[in-house]
Amino acid sequence: MNKTLLVSELQFKGIRSSGAGGQHVNKVSSKVELSFEINKTNALTTFEKERILEKLSNKINKENVLILQCDESRSQHKNKDLVIKRFLKLIESALLIPKKRKASKPKKSAIEKRLKSKKRAALKKVNRRKPDLD
Numbered sequence: 631m632n633k634t635l636l637v638s639e640l641q642f643k644g645i646r647s648s649g650a651g652g653q654h655v656n657k658v659s660s661k662v663e664l665s666f667e668i669n670k671t672n673a674l675t676t677f678e679k680e681r682i683l684e685k686l687s688n689k690i691n692k693e694n695v696l697i698l699q700c701d702e703s704r705s706q707h708k709n710k711d712l713v714i715k716r717f718l719k720l721i722e723s724a725l726l727i728p729k730k731r732k733a734s735k736p737k738k739s740a741i742e743k744r745l746k747s748k749k750r751a752a753l754k755k756v757n758r759r760k761p762d763l764d
Contacts, residue, residue: 631725635673637714641665647701654704661701662709664717668694678725685724 644659668679668690683690690696698720700713 631678631721632673633718636666636671636718636721639666639671639673640714640717641667642710644706645699649701651704658704658706660704660706660709661699662706662713664696664698664700664713666696666717668696682721682724686720689720 641664643663643665645661645663646659647655647661649655668674668682671679674682682696683694686696689698696717698713698717700709700716702712703709
């Protein structure tokens with residue numbers, strides 16, 4: 631995965647941000663929308679494209695375009711930087727292949743230690759009972 635090539639293929643759009651802010655919100659387009667066409671990119675292999683389409687299917691529309699938005703800051707430049715970082719982190723996490731877990735058994739010493747502690751706790755509770763007078 632070539633990050634610089636990926637970033638160069640991104641498309642950005644400035645949108646008016648919603649929410650409180652008064653006149654500033656009404657006249658400045660500080661919200662940034664990032665769109666990335668997965669099928670048309672040259673920065674990813676076909677395997678990587680398939681994996682991204684599978685892992686990020688809930689964030690991708692019918693035209694296989696990934697759309698992210700950011701309106702955390704009042705500055706369009708900061709929002710653009712934030713959305714690029716979020717995009718790269720999202721792509722990296724989608725391409726990460728987790729290690730397969732190897733099944734293992736507990737050691738005999740661990741089993742014996744657990745059983746001894748259970749017996750000790752049980753004896754402690756038995757000794758707390760009132761004695762039988764029968």
